[in-house]
Amino acid sequence: MIEIRIHGRGGQGSVTMAELLAEAAFYGGKEAQAFPNFGVERRGAPVTAYVRIDSKPIRLRSQIYSPDYAIIQDASLLNDGKILADLKRGASVIINTSKKASELSLPKNLKIKTINASGLALEIIGKPIINTILLGAFAGSTGLIQLSGAEKAIKERFSAEIAEKNIAALRRGFEVINQN
Amino acid sequence: MKKILEGSRAIAETIKNIGVDVVSCYPITPQTHIVEDLAKFKADGEADYEYVRAESEFAAMSILVGASAAGARTYTATSSQGLLLMTEVLYNVAGMRLPIVMTDANRAISAPINIWNDQQDAVTVRDAGWIMLYGENNQEVCDLHVLAYKIAEACQIPVMVNLDGFVLTHTLETIEIIDSKSIKKYLPAFKPSEKLDPKDPLTFGAFATPKHYMEIRQELHDDVVASKKMIAKEMTSFKKYFGRKLSLVDYYGDKSADTVVVAMGSVLGTIKDAIDELKKSGKKVGVLKVSSLRPFPAEEIIKEIGNKKNVIVIDKSLSLGEEGILAGELKRSFYGNSKATITSVIMGLGGRDITKEMIKKAITQAGKSRNQAVFIGK
Numbered sequence: 001m002i003e004i005r006i007h008g009r010g011g012q013g014s015v016t017m018a019e020l021l022a023e024a025a026f027y028g029g030k031e032a033q034a035f036p037n038f039g040v041e042r043r044g045a046p047v048t049a050y051v052r053i054d055s056k057p058i059r060l061r062s063q064i065y066s067p068d069y070a071i072i073q074d075a076s077l078l079n080d081g082k083i084l085a086d087l088k089r090g091a092s093v094i095i096n097t098s099k100k101a102s103e104l105s106l107p108k109n110l111k112i113k114t115i116n117a118s119g120l121a122l123e124i125i126g127k128p129i130i131n132t133i134l135l136g137a138f139a140g141s142t143g144l145i146q147l148s149g150a151e152k153a154i155k156e157r158f159s160a161e162i163a164e165k166n167i168a169a170l171r172r173g174f175e176v177i178n179q180n
Numbered sequence: 181m182k183k184i185l186e187g188s189r190a191i192a193e194t195i196k197n198i199g200v201d202v203v204s205c206y207p208i209t210p211q212t213h214i215v216e217d218l219a220k221f222k223a224d225g226e227a228d229y230e231y232v233r234a235e236s237e238f239a240a241m242s243i244l245v246g247a248s249a250a251g252a253r254t255y256t257a258t259s260s261q262g263l264l265l266m267t268e269v270l271y272n273v274a275g276m277r278l279p280i281v282m283t284d285a286n287r288a289i290s291a292p293i294n295i296w297n298d299q300q301d302a303v304t305v306r307d308a309g310w311i312m313l314y315g316e317n318n319q320e321v322c323d324l325h326v327l328a329y330k331i332a333e334a335c336q337i338p339v340m341v342n343l344d345g346f347v348l349t350h351t352l353e354t355i356e357i358i359d360s361k362s363i364k365k366y367l368p369a370f371k372p373s374e375k376l377d378p379k380d381p382l383t384f385g386a387f388a389t390p391k392h393y394m395e396i397r398q399e400l401h402d403d404v405v406a407s408k409k410m411i412a413k414e415m416t417s418f419k420k421y422f423g424r425k426l427s428l429v430d431y432y433g434d435k436s437a438d439t440v441v442v443a444m445g446s447v448l449g450t451i452k453d454a455i456d457e458l459k460k461s462g463k464k465v466g467v468l469k470v471s472s473l474r475p476f477p478a479e480e481i482i483k484e485i486g487n488k489k490n491v492i493v494i495d496k497s498l499s500l501g502e503e504g505i506l507a508g509e510l511k512r513s514f515y516g517n518s519k520a521t522i523t524s525v526i527m528g529l530g531g532r533d534i535t536k537e538m539i540k541k542a543i544t545q546a547g548k549s550r551n552q553a554v555f556i557g558k
Contacts, residue, residue: 019186019352026184026354033353038210038296038346038531057354059317059449061347062535 002144003064004051007083008073011043016157017071017131018049021138023153024145025053033058046077053144067091069142071134073117075099084110094137094177096130113141115177124169132166136173147174182356187318187348188213190355191257191283194322196227197360198329198367201252204232204243208262209295210345211285215257229255237262241269241280248278249384251375253329256280259345260287260301267305270338274309274400276385279332279370281325282310285345286445286496288530296531297345298496299445303473303505309400311339311407312473314444318348319355323424324471326358330367330414335407337400344446344496346531358422366421408475428477431484433466434459438489439546440466442481444473444506447494447527447534454539465543470506478513486518490546494539495553496528503553521546524553532557 004021008014015036022034030053037048050064066088075097077083084093089109096117097104106112115137117130124133132154139145147170154166185193191214195203203222205215221227230247234240237258244254258266263284273280284302288294302312311331315321321343328339343349374382388396408428415426433440433455441451448469455465468485470477485491491514495504502508507524514520525542528534542556 022352023184031354032184033351035347035351038350060453060536061344061351061446061450063533065535 001052001054001058001060002069003067004053004069004071005064005067006049006051006071006073007077008047008049009043009077010041010045010047012047012073013129013131014047014049014073017073017135018051020131020135020150020153020157021051021145022053023156024135024139024149025051027149027152028146030055031057037063069093069138069144071138072096073130073134075104078104078106092142094134094141096134113137113177115173117173120172120176121169124172125165132169133173136170136175137177139170140174140177147171182354184352184354185318185357186213186350186352187321187343188285188350189217190318190322190357191325191343192217192221193357194325195255196221197358197363198326199253199360199363200229200255201370202230202232202244202247202254203256204234204240204247204254205256206234206237206240206258206262208237208259210287210297210349211257211259211262211283213349214283214285237265238269241266241273241282244280245269245273245276245278246376248273248280249276249376251370251372253370254280255282257283257285259285260289260295263301264289264304267308270305270308270310272385273338275396277336277400278338278384279329279336280338281328281332282338282340283325284340284342285349286342287345294530297347298529298531299342299344299505300497300529302340302342303497306474306505309337309404310474311335311337311404311411312342313339314342314471314473315348316446316448316469318343318351318353319424320426321348322355322357323418323422323426326363326367327411327414327418327426329370331407331411333370334414335403335410336373337403337407342445347446362422366418404475408472408477411472411475426471428470428472429480429484430469430471431466432469434464435466437464437466439464439492439543440468440485440488440490441492441494441539441543442468442470442485442506442510443494444470445496447496450534450536451494451539454536454543457536458540458543473506473509476509476513478509481510481513482517486514486520488520491520491522492525492542492546493522494525494527494542496526498526498553507553521548523548523550526553526555527557529557
């Protein structure tokens with residue numbers, strides 16, 4: 001079973017991202033589970049969402065404490081040093097930042113990739129909506145979900161016009177992540 | 181066809197496909213997404229039920245009393261304080277033999293105020309005369325709703341389908357929603373034997389003097405007892421129609437285990453994963469799912485685990501000053517029927533996360549005969 005944790009801030013769509021990721025995995029023929037760290041959501045406050053992907057039905061209901069993958073939607077969340085402290089050894093992390101991984105002081109035993117998702121989102125969508133950029137980046141760097149599955153998830157959720165922009169964002173994230 | 185859906189959405193789609201006539205709701209976390217989705221289906225013209233936005237849960241259930249007595253198939257959903265506010269009406273529903281089906285997205289009770297999951301709300305109305313079912317995952321929860329209407333209408337007893345708030349309502353997972361055509365084959369149109377009709381006036385819930393009240397209450401009691409057979413029969417029939425198993429109790433794990441964990445609801449999944457890990461390290465533990473609190477499947481439980489040495493009951497609810505509700509039910513049932521040592525373990529109150537490690541810690545309580553509940557929160 002693969003466990004993924006998403007860290008963002010209220011308003012960034014961490015829960016939507018977890019759901020899109022699980023849907024993309026499901027459309028790729030896998031079992032998937034997505035759920036938020038249930039709370040009283042407030043704009044700007046730290047939000048956590050979880051995804052599990054497996055080849056067999058998922059029964060486990062606990063939160064995810066040592067994920068295989070983490071997605072950080074807002075790099076300022078790394079400031080307290082706690083978020084990445086409990087990841088599995090060798091876990092892969094994608095961080096939304098304009099900096100390079102080498103410019104960040106982060107734990108050594110992790111595979112860190114960075115992407116300027118906020119910048120790309122402004123360019124493609126015209127708003128700092130970073131989910132689909134990061135979803136593409138996750139697909140591109142891990143291969144756990146395919147673009148086709150992610151595109152289907154986006155089309156199911158959004159109107160045609162919004163889906164089109166988000167699919168463009170998805171593809172850009174997919175291409176860019178392996179260039180950094 | 182399998183889909184991936186949020187639990188609340190899956191329930192709402194199932195209710196739409198069941199073909200209810202009247203939905204009356206008042207929103208409360210974590211039930212909200214269910215009633216929002218049902219309102220949306222109505223607004224989008226995808227459903228033709230009457231949707232009544234009530235001014236409170238007391239009103240929501242009272243509206244259903246009128247609708248159900250007039251012969252409508254009815255639905256509502258609630259949680260926590262909302263369920264408690266309904267309490268007076270819940271007793272009336274059962275007493276009037278109205279086959280209302282309600283979802284309770286189980287949540288903690290104030291004070292202190294807490295919006296998260298445990299199972300204290302529903303057990304508080306355990307004795308109201310409702311059938312009370314519990315689902316382990318969203319598939320089972322949706323299937324139990326289809327079953328609930330069949331049982332409610334056949335037994336003339338209301339049914340409450342319980343699922344863990346947030347843990348299931350807000351989780352996206354794979355599920356097969358039964359379409360309305362298939363449901364129609366299994367669940368015929370609701371034809372009440374008696375209903376409110378101006379042309380043929382009747383009174384529901386009329387005054388009963390000491391001469392009659394007791395027999396009427398005993399009749400309801402006898403019918404709740406008898407409903408267990410009907411539920412078991414309909415669960416078997418459900419499998420024939422839809423291919424998925426539903427059962428009053430379900431044993432998982434090594435049959436020869438001395439120790440067994442008993443629970444209701446979504447924590448069963450985590451327990452199963454925990455005991456599979458224990459099995460790898462050579463420790464045999466079983467788990468028994470209980471899907472119905474009322475009627476209580478005492479004989480079925482004893483048949484499955486009455487010969488075990490240690491029984492650990494995990495409850496997300498308790499009778500303050502005593503022990504877990506399910507643990508108490510087991511002790512009562514086991515008296516004179518089993519030599520098992522029953523330990524009441526309280527976990528997950530007010531949304532406290534339950535991990536596999538905590539389950540393993542609970543299992544270490546096996547055989548420790550205590551009269552007081554053990555709380556495991558870390």
